[in-house]
Amino acid sequence: MKMTYREAIRQAMHEALAADPRVFLMGEDVGRYGGTYACSKGFLEEFGPERIRDTPLSELGFVGAGIGAALGGMRPIVEVMTVNFSLLALDQIVNTAAALRHMSGGQFSVPLVLRMATGAGRQLAAQHSHSLENWYAHIPGIKVLAPATIADARGMLGPALADPDPVVIFEHAQLYNMEGALPDDWRCDITTAAQRRAGTDISLITYGGSLPKTLAAAEQLAAEGIAAEVIDLRVLRPLDTDTIAASLRKTHKAVVVDEGWKSGSLAAEVMARIVEDCFFDLDAPVARVCSEEVPIPYAKHMEEAALPQAPKIVAAVMMVLGK
Amino acid sequence: MPVPYDKAFAQKLLADMLRIRRMEEKCAELYGAQKIRGFLHLYIGEEACAVGALHALTADDNIVATYREHGHALVRGVSMNAIMAEMFGKRAGCSRGRGGSMHLFDAATRFYGGNAIVGGGLPLAVGFALADKLQGKQRVTACFFGEGAMAEGAFHESMNLAALWQLPVLFCCENNLYAMGTALARSEAQTDLCAKAASYAVPTLKADGMDIVAVHEAMKLAARHVRDGLGPFFLELQTYRFRAHSMFDPELYRDKAEVEQWKQRGPLHTFSARLKAEGKLTEEEFLALDAKANAEVQAAVDFAEAAAWEPVADLLKDVHTP
Numbered sequence: 001m002k003m004t005y006r007e008a009i010r011q012a013m014h015e016a017l018a019a020d021p022r023v024f025l026m027g028e029d030v031g032r033y034g035g036t037y038a039c040s041k042g043f044l045e046e047f048g049p050e051r052i053r054d055t056p057l058s059e060l061g062f063v064g065a066g067i068g069a070a071l072g073g074m075r076p077i078v079e080v081m082t083v084n085f086s087l088l089a090l091d092q093i094v095n096t097a098a099a100l101r102h103m104s105g106g107q108f109s110v111p112l113v114l115r116m117a118t119g120a121g122r123q124l125a126a127q128h129s130h131s132l133e134n135w136y137a138h139i140p141g142i143k144v145l146a147p148a149t150i151a152d153a154r155g156m157l158g159p160a161l162a163d164p165d166p167v168v169i170f171e172h173a174q175l176y177n178m179e180g181a182l183p184d185d186w187r188c189d190i191t192t193a194a195q196r197r198a199g200t201d202i203s204l205i206t207y208g209g210s211l212p213k214t215l216a217a218a219e220q221l222a223a224e225g226i227a228a229e230v231i232d233l234r235v236l237r238p239l240d241t242d243t244i245a246a247s248l249r250k251t252h253k254a255v256v257v258d259e260g261w262k263s264g265s266l267a268a269e270v271m272a273r274i275v276e277d278c279f280f281d282l283d284a285p286v287a288r289v290c291s292e293e294v295p296i297p298y299a300k301h302m303e304e305a306a307l308p309q310a311p312k313i314v315a316a317v318m319m320v321l322g323k
Numbered sequence: 324m325p326v327p328y329d330k331a332f333a334q335k336l337l338a339d340m341l342r343i344r345r346m347e348e349k350c351a352e353l354y355g356a357q358k359i360r361g362f363l364h365l366y367i368g369e370e371a372c373a374v375g376a377l378h379a380l381t382a383d384d385n386i387v388a389t390y391r392e393h394g395h396a397l398v399r400g401v402s403m404n405a406i407m408a409e410m411f412g413k414r415a416g417c418s419r420g421r422g423g424s425m426h427l428f429d430a431a432t433r434f435y436g437g438n439a440i441v442g443g444g445l446p447l448a449v450g451f452a453l454a455d456k457l458q459g460k461q462r463v464t465a466c467f468f469g470e471g472a473m474a475e476g477a478f479h480e481s482m483n484l485a486a487l488w489q490l491p492v493l494f495c496c497e498n499n500l501y502a503m504g505t506a507l508a509r510s511e512a513q514t515d516l517c518a519k520a521a522s523y524a525v526p527t528l529k530a531d532g533m534d535i536v537a538v539h540e541a542m543k544l545a546a547r548h549v550r551d552g553l554g555p556f557f558l559e560l561q562t563y564r565f566r567a568h569s570m571f572d573p574e575l576y577r578d579k580a581e582v583e584q585w586k587q588r589g590p591l592h593t594f595s596a597r598l599k600a601e602g603k604l605t606e607e608e609f610l611a612l613d614a615k616a617n618a619e620v621q622a623a624v625d626f627a628e629a630a631a632w633e634p635v636a637d638l639l640k641d642v643h644t645p
């Protein structure tokens with residue numbers, strides 16, 4: 001069945017709301033407006049305002065309320081419109097949701113799902129273009145997911161809600177309109193990375209909104225006789241290093257593609273894991289393609305220059321291969 | 324009440340509202356033509372607020388605004404050419420093409436943005452006022468924000484700091500009744516915004532934001548209070564946006580009839596009618612002002628079209644101060 005990423009997210013939430021009375025959705029404009037990205041269109045009419053709860057502009061407040069509701073027996077899906085605004089809620093996420101179970105000596109779990117759009121590419125400029133997945137992936141106590149395919153958009157929410165601990169789901173804003181076939185076996189885990197394209201010459205490791213760009217680069221490389229393997233991390237915390245290592249044992253070379261800024265990026269962490277676990281499998285230094293270290297500019301050509309793009313990925317591969 | 328201004332000033336107010344309206348109508352068109360991209364939040368319907376308010380300030384005052392700030396920038400004195408070039412993403416734009424519609428900045432007119440994080444400008448305004456107080460300056464910092472921002476912690480923290488330290492901040496809330504698709508009554512338990520602000524021991528006033536005279540008089544009073552060193556002031560301007568929140572908004576949350584009703588009170592036609600009735604404006608004069616605004620818009624579009632792009636080599640320029 002063909003559908004958009006948006007529709008897959010919508011169906012996943014619909015299924016959860018219909019199946020479990022403890023599940024409710026809350027966030028800015030999830031109800032009357034139909035969701036900023038139209039992921040909850042029609043939900044208010046179907047599930048009512050108690051379960052499809054429009055919130056004021058109070059990110060810290062309603063994320064914290066989601067944590068409390070989770071502790072109190074509910075299964076909240078809290079939508080923070082975008083990662084940019086989640087910065088106002090960081091305190092509750094880091095100091096409460098992530099820490100509570102451990103600092104209470106294991107007494108309290110927080111079964112909360114936080115969803116937010118992320119990423120650049122729509123000329124929204126510096127304050128609306130962040131990719132801060134790595135900030136969240138830094139925090140022990142939360143799990144961080146980045147669905148990059150229709151199947152993951154459909155499949156990841158279920159296990160996230162079933163998880164007894166907080167799960168943060170990043171939906172890249174550029175993916176909502178992506179269309180594709182939903183496979184019959186869309187049900188998935190939220191523990192492993194996935195191979196999206198098989199290859200033997202080099203491993204391209206990426207996640208989220210950079211996956212389509214990386215697959216496009218792999219396609220271009222194939223035309224030049226280079227067989228690139230593409231690994232989609234899917235789960236940014238905890239990282240599935242086994243899948244990365246298995247790929248590297250085959251290809252012995254890697255390029256990491258990450259929309260985050262280079263310094264302190266998730267790419268940096270992946271490279272460090274490769275050095276820790278696969279050093280003796282490597283035939284060349286590992287390279288990465290990240291965003292330039294600049295607040296994302298508005299003008300189209302400048303924004304494009306700031307972000308990872310297929311040609312930059314191809315160039316990085318050529319450098320690693322010494323071509 | 325008759326318009327308490329001479330013909331020249333009254334026509335100046337009208338002319339500025341027309342300049343904003345015509346500029347933004349063109350922006351909407353250019354958005355359709357993909358010349359302007361990203362988010363575009365139009366101020367159409369709310370023009371009396373920026374025009375009435377900013378004409379009550381002096382060139383030495385500070386302005387902090389939101390992403391719905393084209394009108395504020397223009398009336399403040401940022402050239403339409405520089406605003407239009409910014410929306411085109413050109414180097415000649417007031418933010419070098421890096422900010423776009425939501426991030427207009429201009430040091431020369433003390434226009435400090437252009438903030439696209441709701442509530443983000445309020446603490447900044449408190450800081451400007453603190454600097455002025457510490458340096459013994461008699462300046463007003465006017466901070467514009469929507470009623471949606473009043474649900475953010477930043478609003479409450481800023482109000483308290485400004486009141487506690489008796490800082491010269493003029494908090495100017497443009498209450499257009501909606502924050503994206505969320506109506507005021509669905510986001511505030513206390514919908515009397517002045518009552519909320521008053522809880523911080525800050526004097527408050529509400530004014531009809533569709534009536535430029537009411538806005539201007541209220542703002543003069545508020546600015547005098549702040550300039551006289553009597554501490555912060557909270558002004559609520561009750562207004563309405565005629566267009567969608569941004570260019571992506573299908574407007575499922577409000578009635579067409581409600582919008583039409585508010586349009587009856589549109590600040591442009593009501594004020595022109597008033598001036599005409601009082602003999603302060605003729606139809607010819609109105610048409611001349613309108614033609615002048617349209618000509619300014621066309622010149623700005625031509626300027627923006629012809630302007631150069633910033634070279635990609637400059638991408639990392641200005642991340643830090645050299």
Ligand SMILES: Cc1ncc(C[n+]2csc(CCOP(=O)(O)OP(=O)(O)O)c2C)c(N)n1
Pocket residue numbers: 028057059081085088391439440441442468469470471472473499501502503568
């Ligand atoms: C902290 C934060 N949360 C959410 C948003 C998304 N957003 C942008 S404008 C807006 C509505 C703001 O309404 P209001 O303050 O009333 O101003 P208006 O748009 O009506 O002028 C929302 C929710 C944002 N920019 N910043």
Ligand SMILES: [Mg+2]
Pocket residue numbers: 469470471497498499500501502503
């Ligand atoms: Mg509003």
